[in-house]
Amino acid sequence: MADKQSEGGPPRGGLTRRALFKGAGAAAAAGAVFRSLEGAAEEAGPRSQGPGKVPVTLKVNGAERKVPVEPRETLLEVLRLPLELTGPKPVCDRGTCGACTIWVDGEPAYACSVLAVEAAGHEITTVEGLGNPDALHVVQEAFVAHDALQCGFCTPGFVMSCAHAVKTHGKDLTDAQVRDACAGNLCRCGTYPHVIKAALAAAKKGG
Amino acid sequence: MPREVTYKVGLIGHEQHAKDVEGTTQDITVQIHELDAEPWGVDTKLEHVGTEVPRVDGALKATGAAKYSYDMQPPGLTFAGLVYSPHAHAQVTAVDASAAKAMKGVLAVKTMEGQRATYPGKIVAAVCAESEAILDDALASIRVTYDVRPVAAVTEDAMKEGAPQVTGRKNVRSINRRQPPDASKAFTEAEVAVQADYRTAVQTHSCLEPHGCMVMFEADGSVTVYASTQATAGFASRRFLQALGVPRSQVRVITQHMGGGFGSKFGAMEWDALCAEFARETRRPVRMMLSRRMEHLVGGNRPDSIQAMELAGTRDGRFLALRGRTHGTYGNAAGGGAGAANTAVYRIPVTEMHQNAVATFSARGAAFRAPRHPQGFYALESIIDRYAGEIGMDALAVRLKNDPHPIRQVQWRIGAERIGWKENRRAKAGSDKGVIKRGVGCAASRWGQAGRHMGFGGAVKVNCLVERDGSVAIESCVQDLGTGTRTLMAIIAAEELGLTPTQVDVRIGDTRYPPGPGSGGSTTAPTIGPVTRNAALRAREAIGALLAAEWGVADHEVGFARGTFSAPGGKSTTWAKACSLVGPEGLRVQGERRRNWSSPFRETAGCQFAQVAVDTETGVITVEKVVAVHDAGRIVDTMTARSQVNGGVIQGISYALYEEKHLDRAGGDMVNPTFDTYRIMGIQDCPAIDVVLTSVASGYNNPGMMGLGEPATVPTAGAVANAVYNAIGVQVTELPMTPARVLAALERRQG
Incomplete structure (x- = not known):
């Protein structure tokens, strides 16, 4: 997802996420964006990393993955390539649409707004880590059963948000709680009513 | 040998609401080609067709296993990106890409000096690099010099005398195919005539997966393209093939899954051709996907509209004539995607519509889910409610009186019952006490694709x-x-x-398979x-x-x-x-696929009812409920059909309340090209949607099918606007109905 509106200097219409992170030094930028990493940022102190690639060990879907990353690279970029987990999707590039939603230490986060170096030492879960076509997570199963998807590009993000809501509220999950959980996810095909149905059905099943 | 079959076509079920309506079923006789199956009629009993069937690729999509063009990343993948003009009108005098060319990891650079940009987003340079990070650095290093010219960014500015010309022709051009009839006599003689101007904004397609493709030369010299397209077989345009330098027979286009198109993704575009050139030159796989900003700028849009409308009728609710003058912009392509469709539903003896396309300095529009219809139906259905108010007649009764379609007659009855028209329609618009005022409204839909x-x-x-x-x-x-x-x-x-459906392995989205439709x-x-x-x-x-x-x-x-x-x-x-x-x-x-037969059920019908609550202090509209009643010929899968209708309604509400491409009038650039500034409807805004599918054996083809995607979004904005009118007693005559526009309308009412 790269192109520039050029005049010389940064693109108008706001910084891209990568431009924002670039050169900022890993620790500085992420703490504000990413609450659950505050502890890690403190330990690391103000030292800067890069600009070249640095080795990072990421714990993704239960497996340790050692990858060299540029400090400016987002977790989303590193998950998709080189880790080849293309479930999380790049869409808005600025923490608005939720198509890249993953869990970090069990909490939902936008992978496009987290630096890969910051995610080291944390448990990362992507949609692929919830289940696969032969062994669906209860929320994924409900998404299929209630047709909570159309083109499917936003679906991994919605699945992660709903699965978190189901995990948090259990059988008592309400319509309003599903809407809250998915308030940071956008769908252009207009699948929201079925998403709500699916999440509530999954909760009832005891997700 | 063709054989003759006589069978019953028309509405399936819904007897209770159809009992007072003539012509909901008919016997027809068709000539059937020997290679064509026997038609399924109204009375055909089917086991799977017409039931709730979960989609067969649902598990792939719910687990992230479904691979989109954006997900294709073979070994050795390289990344292409673009530099584009921020100016709506400019001559590109110089492009300095020397720094980019010198960067390690940059594989190829193209520059387009000397071009004239007539829209922001015009490509002026392209880069192919080893990684996305290097690509970003390379693109940022390119310096472009422009000779900036004056613009006419929005439709009204381009219509002005002396406005800068976008093409070699006048900015305003009639797109009427023929001279419309003269309605002046009908208007002179009519008992009642109402008039109003309606406006709609430019809406961008906002597909979540951007436009683009991944191009890969195989070892044998043939080419595989993973494209985000609505037409695998129509993707490889002449320009694209030239860029590849191989004949069409050597090109395989694959679209296993795609992240939204809505009419904007057919043939390869310039960026796809550049991707192809890079692949040919580097002999490496190359992926080019537009950024979100470019997607908003050049990824397609629904033209805006300015519609001056007049409706004449009798005191007892019979339409006599419709007259209108519309202007809308298709961007720098002066062509015919502008205009407003609004004459094909009701019985109106004379319709005099003057439709004009206005060229502006912005990227061209594209077909967008029911082109010309949502804007046209918003104005038509709004002026009908104004007329109903003028003669003191119930707005639904007016529609029932003028609607010749037997299926829609049934649908109006179903919808009215489910929205609670009798109880919830305010006899006197805007009569609720207090700050929050409620109302209901309705609008018709049509389509006709067999x-x-x-x-x-x-x-x-x-x-x-x-x-x-x-x-x-x-x-x-x-x-x-x-x-x-x-x-x-x-x-x-x-x-x-x-x-059972899961026993059938469906292999599609690949030009290696037999020809199919876009x-x-x-x-x-x-x-x-x-x-x-x-x-x-x-x-x-x-x-x-x-x-x-x-x-x-x-x-x-x-x-x-x-x-x-x-x-x-x-x-x-x-x-x-x-x-x-x-x-x-x-x-x-x-x-x-044999040719279609013909049948009396040529037009698919639909209607929607909306209930809204309007906060008259803040101007915020909440859509509380929508009832959507649609015919799409025979419904094959009620589950995915309901998803489509939900989607049409949601896009329609989004169009009615939120979406607007804002341009800088001086420079022409889009000022809200992101999802936090260009708002599409979210789950918190989503009302209860009650979908009723009235399956119709259409008689056009062997299952009796018709299309559903487009008609589901045609009436929504009109229904919501009429509900708002019913709630507050004044029409908001511009989409989107933002809080500011609602408050302005309320002020006009008081003033």
């Missing part, structure tokens, strides 16, 4: 493959946009073969459904012939019902057992 026998690349065909273990596969190059094409093909083949105009389902049936039928006949030989009976003596073959003398066997007669190479037959 599919086609020709697709991109020739007559539409589908393969059916049967293996000796009884397993079945269906093949076509047709793509599934998320509408459920795969699933409906599985359902139809299963119906014909006595299997997915536009709600033509995909009614194009591919009938031919899928024919393919399955050919397979069934072929297995039947093997059995006939085995049993020593004539082919025609072998019958088939509910998955079991039988023949006189008590012979009987299952599908799976019969298939053991197939040779080790399997059986491969092909079905052909």
Whole structure:
């Protein structure tokens, strides 16, 4: 997802996420964006990393993955390539649409707004880590059963948000709680009513 | 030999609401080609068709296993990106890419000096690099010098005398195909006439997966393209093929899944061609996907509209004439995507519409889900409610009086009951006490697509493959946009073969398979459904012939019902057992899409009702409930059909309340090209949506199918606008109905 509106200097219409992170030094930028990493940022102190690639060990879907990353690279970029987990999707590039939603230490986060170096030492879960076509997570199963998807590009993000809501509220999950959980996810095909149905059905099943 | 069949077409079920309506079913006689299946009529009993079937690729999508073009990343993948003009009108005088060219990891750079940009987003340079990070650095290093010229960014500015010309022609151009009739006599003589101006904003498609592709040269010199397209067979344009430097026969286009198109993604665009050139030059796989900003700038849009409307009628609610003058911009392409469709629903004796396209300095529009309809229906249905208010007649009664479509007559009755029209419609608009005022409104929909026998690349065909273990596969190059094409093909083949939909392996979205349709105009389902049936039928006949030989009976003596073959003398066997007669190479037959028949149910009907609450202090509109009643010919899968209607309603509300492409009037650039500034509807805004599908055996093709994608979004904005009018007693005459516009309308009412 790269192109520039050029005049010389940064693109108008706001910084891209990568431009924002670039050169900022890993620790500085992420703490504000990413609450659950505050502890890690403190330990690391103000030292800067890069600009070249640095080795990072990421714990993704239960497996340790050692990858060299540029400090400016987002977790989303590193998950998709080189880790080849293309479930999380790049869409808005600025923490608005939720198509890249993953869990970090069990909490939902936008992978496009987290630096890969910051995610080291944390448990990362992507949609692929919830289940696969032969062994669906209860929320994924409900998404299929209630047709909570159309083109499917936003679906991994919605699945992660709903699965978190189901995990948090259990059988008592309400319509309003599903809407809250998915308030940071956008769908252009207009699948929201079925998403709500699916999440509530999954909760009832005891997700 | 063609054969003649007489059968019943029209509405299936809904007897209670149809009992007072004439003409909801009819017997028709059609000539059926020998390669075409017997028609399914109103009374045909079907096992899977018309039921709730989960989509067959749902598990892939819910687990992230579905691969989109954006997800294609073979070893050695390289990344392409663009530098583009921020100016709507400028001459590109110099492009300095020397720094980019010198960067390690930059593989190729192209610059386009000397070009004239007539829209922001015009490509001025392109780079191919080893990584996305290097690509970013390279793009940022390119310096472009522009000679900036004056612009006419918005429609009104371009209409002004002396406005800068976008093309060699005048900015404003009539797009009427013929001179419209003169309605002045009808207006002079009419008892009642109402007049109002309505406006709608430019809406961008906002597909979540951006436009783009991944191009890869294979070892044998052929090319594989993974494209985010609505037409695998129509993607490789002449420019794209030139860029690749290989003949069409060497190019394979694949679209297994795609993240939204809505009319904006057909043939390869300039960025795709640049991607192809990079692939040819570097001999590496190259991926080029637009950024979100570029997607908003050049990824397509629905033209805006300024509609000056007049409606004349009698005191007792009969329409006499409609007159209107519309202007809308298709961007720098002066062409015909602008305009407002609004004359094809009601019985109106004279319609005098003057439609104009206005060229502006912005990227061209694109077909967008029901082109010209949402804007036209918003204005038409709004002026009808104004007329109903003027004569003091119930707005629904006016519609029932002027609507000639028997199916829509039934749908109005169903919808009115489910929204609680009698209880919830304010007899006096704006009469609620207090700050929050509620109201209900309604609007009609139409469409009329029964599919086609020709697709991109020739007559539409589908393969059916049967293996000796009884397993079945269906093949076509047709793509599934998320509408459920795969699933409906599985359902139809299963119906014909006595299997379950999950037993049919549907292989689509690949130009290696037989020619299929592009997915536009709600033509995909009614194009591919009938031919899928024919393919399955050919397979069934072929297995039947093997059995006939085995049993020593004539082919025609072998019958088939509910998955079991039988023949006189008590012979009987299952599908799976019969298939053991197939040779080790399997059986491969092909079905052909035959021409449509004709039928009285040419137009599909629909209507929607909305209930809103308007906060008169803040101007915020909340849509509380929508009832959407739609006919799409025979509904094959009620589950995916309901998803489509939900989507049409949601996009329609989003269009009515939120979406607007804001331009800098001085420079022409889009000022809200991000999802936090260009708002599309979220889940918190989503009302209860009650979808009612009135299946109709259309009589146009063997299953009786029609299209559904577009009609579901046609009436929504009109219904919401009329509900707002009913709630606050004044019309908000501009979409989107933002809080500011609602407050301004309330002020006008008081003033």
